[in-house]
Structure formats: C-alpha cells, structure tokens
Amino acid sequence: MAQTLRNITKRYFVFSNDRLLVPAQADLSLGVNLLADLPIDVFAEYTEQVVSIRAIDKVEHHLVDAQKELLEHPDVRSVSLREIVSTMPREDFQHVAQAWQYAVFLRNHQFCGRCGSRMDRVQWEMAMHCHTCHHRCYPRVSPCIIVAIRSGNKILLAQGARQKEAGFYSTLAGFVESGETLEEAVHREVFEEVGVKVKNVEYFNSQPWPFPHSLMVGYLAEYDEGEIVVDGKEIHKADWFDIDNLPVVPPKFSIAGRLIEETQKRMAQDKI
Ligand SMILES: [Zn+2]
Structure with a gap:
C-alpha cells in the first residue's frame, strides 16, 4: 500500500550501510515511486531522524540515514547506488542522488569547521548552521x-x-x-x-x-x-x-x- 495521506505521496529514501532500501520485489526500472511502498516499520527506530528534503506537487521526499547500521526486514532489500544509476530512469536516479548527497552532507557537518561547535540543521533550507559563530554550510557540489x-x-x-x-x-x-x-x-x-x-x-x-x-x-x-x-x-x-x-x-x-x-x-x- 502506498503511504498516501490527503493525496500526498511520501517517498522514503532510507540508506543503510550506504545502500538504498527498496521493497524486496521492486522493479528498479519503475523509478523512485516504488519508495512510497517501503514498509515504514523498517526504520521505526529512526523516526526522529527523518529529514524532509523535497515537497513538490503532493509528492514528499524524506531521508533516513542509518549510516553503518544494517536495517533488515523480510519485505525489503538493499541496492547500491551504482546499481540504481544503471537501472532507474535518469530523472529518478537524480532524486536518489539528491537524497544521498544530503545524507553525506549531514554526516560531514555535525561540527562547525570554523569554531568546532555542534551545528544544527536549518529547517527551511538544506543547510547546517553554527549558532556560536554563525557559520552556515550548504551541500557541496x-x-x-x-x-x-x-x-x-x-x-x-x-x-x-x-x-x-x-x-x-x-x-x-x-x-x-x-x-x-x-x-x-x-x-x-x-x-x-x-x-x-x-x-x-x-x-x-x-x-x-x-x-x-x-x-x-x-x-x-x-x-x-x-x-x-x-x-x-x-x-x-x-x-x-x-x-x-x-x-x-x-x-x-x-x-x-x-x-x-x-x-x-x-x-x-x-x-x-
Ligand atoms: Zn562555528
């Protein structure tokens, strides 16, 4: 069942050990819409760490980065980014690429590169902000x-x-x-x-x-x-x-x- 609420489709980009989780039977050539069918109990322990990364035309993209933790579920398998780039349609791969780049960005900016204080995520744009020295970082391209x-x-x-x-x-x-x-x-x-x-x-x-x-x-x-x-x-x-x-x-x-x-x-x- 797709996770839809008031006609909003939520797609969860869940990374575990640097691989994307997809429904076990998913045909990757169908693109990122298959992520709307990911069972949400697979990342139950991470519900407080869900990051909203995109919301356009009643489709929301959310990121969950379990880093090196292996999240396992009988209805889920994991795929590498290289497998995704070769199987998903190009525009769909770009959504996965965006989610992955945000995950890497958040991992690498826990602390301020200028003063060393802990950084906080900015709610209204994809950025990390230091409240001690006001240094702000954006995902690197x-x-x-x-x-x-x-x-x-x-x-x-x-x-x-x-x-x-x-x-x-x-x-x-x-x-x-x-x-x-x-x-x-x-x-x-x-x-x-x-x-x-x-x-x-x-x-x-x-x-x-x-x-x-x-x-x-x-x-x-x-x-x-x-x-x-x-x-x-x-x-x-x-x-x-x-x-x-x-x-x-x-x-x-x-x-x-x-x-x-x-x-x-x-x-x-x-x-x-
Ligand atoms: Zn700082």
Missing part, C-alpha cells in the same frame, strides 16, 4: 568537466586505473579548479592528461554524479594540435579510436556514454 574529442572519424578515449580495472575506455574528465571557467578547465585537463590541444569546445549536457558529490558538465570538442602523451598519473593509456570500431565504452546512462553517442551522430552527419 564539485563541478567536473567531461569531454569527448573528435578528429575526422576518430575519437580520443583514455584509460585510467579505474577504467582499466573495469575494462573500458572513456572520455577525459577532471575537476574544475578554483577561479577557473568550465571551458578553461576543459583545455587544461585535456592538455595535462594527454598533451593535446582542442578547439570549438561546445557545451553538451550535465549530470549529477553522487560519488560522492560531483556535477559532471559535458563538452564536445575538436582536436586542434599535438601528439598524445599521457600524464602517467591519472591516465595510463589513450588513443584515437575509429568511431565504427570502438573498444568497450561506458553505457548510455552515463554522460560519458552519451557524449560518445553524440560524437558518433555528428560524424555520421558529416559523412552525408
């Missing part, structure tokens, strides 16, 4: 550029330690530094990681990526000049791949997968 580089019918793909372990090649990505524009970050990261210069940098799309609090900002770019020289730290291998003969690449639910798909489309258009 770390912008990270990700870029697909094309040259003729080839795309530059690279492999760092994590991609090597997972057995695929991906587009280049890196965190934006303080004082830098997103476009400057694209040029700097590409040159630092693989030693080439790019031109015609064009915004594509963005994706929240809660591992733990990135915002991936996607760009398409064209090769300008230079030979590939990998930095040997973040990138171990990089090469130009024929668009019709790609290695294993990220799936299309990720922005990297969509950047590669868009590059493929544009090359096909150029051929016509």
Whole structure:
C-alpha cells in the first residue's frame, strides 16, 4: 500500500550501510515511486531522524540515514547506488542522488569547521548552521568537466586505473579548479592528461554524479594540435579510436556514454 495521506505521496529514501532500501520485489526500472511502498516499520527506530528534503506537487521526499547500521526486514532489500544509476530512469536516479548527497552532507557537518561547535540543521533550507559563530554550510557540489574529442572519424578515449580495472575506455574528465571557467578547465585537463590541444569546445549536457558529490558538465570538442602523451598519473593509456570500431565504452546512462553517442551522430552527419 502506498503511504498516501490527503493525496500526498511520501517517498522514503532510507540508506543503510550506504545502500538504498527498496521493497524486496521492486522493479528498479519503475523509478523512485516504488519508495512510497517501503514498509515504514523498517526504520521505526529512526523516526526522529527523518529529514524532509523535497515537497513538490503532493509528492514528499524524506531521508533516513542509518549510516553503518544494517536495517533488515523480510519485505525489503538493499541496492547500491551504482546499481540504481544503471537501472532507474535518469530523472529518478537524480532524486536518489539528491537524497544521498544530503545524507553525506549531514554526516560531514555535525561540527562547525570554523569554531568546532555542534551545528544544527536549518529547517527551511538544506543547510547546517553554527549558532556560536554563525557559520552556515550548504551541500557541496564539485563541478567536473567531461569531454569527448573528435578528429575526422576518430575519437580520443583514455584509460585510467579505474577504467582499466573495469575494462573500458572513456572520455577525459577532471575537476574544475578554483577561479577557473568550465571551458578553461576543459583545455587544461585535456592538455595535462594527454598533451593535446582542442578547439570549438561546445557545451553538451550535465549530470549529477553522487560519488560522492560531483556535477559532471559535458563538452564536445575538436582536436586542434599535438601528439598524445599521457600524464602517467591519472591516465595510463589513450588513443584515437575509429568511431565504427570502438573498444568497450561506458553505457548510455552515463554522460560519458552519451557524449560518445553524440560524437558518433555528428560524424555520421558529416559523412552525408
Ligand atoms: Zn562555528
């Protein structure tokens, strides 16, 4: 039974040992609405710690973070964020990402970073406030550029330690530094990681990526000049791949997968 009161749907995002609890038989492809069917007795001990995180159009989102506690219930199972990103519709995953980022934020801001006093949650916005020195903190979002580089019918793909372990090649990505524009970050990261210069940098799309609090900002770019020289730290291998003969690449639910798909489309258009 969905937990509805006066036509309000309440969805509970319950994290236990860093995994989301869902009804045992839930089909994740149906999205976050399945969380309205979560049995509330599974988090009975945490009712005083329920945090309201969103209320739009008669749908309320509530967060319960049991941290390392294992909450168990015969009608419930737990799933990892990575499983959710690959199975739920994108907009639904973003709700889970938001809840998870709030959970991480609340864990990391129990005490004031300026004076060390205990912080309190602000009721009317997602923030933690120190009543001793009035320092206020908001959930951190770390912008990270990700870029697909094309040259003729080839795309530059690279492999760092994590991609090597997972057995695929991906587009280049890196965190934006303080004082830098997103476009400057694209040029700097590409040159630092693989030693080439790019031109015609064009915004594509963005994706929240809660591992733990990135915002991936996607760009398409064209090769300008230079030979590939990998930095040997973040990138171990990089090469130009024929668009019709790609290695294993990220799936299309990720922005990297969509950047590669868009590059493929544009090359096909150029051929016509
Ligand atoms: Zn303080």
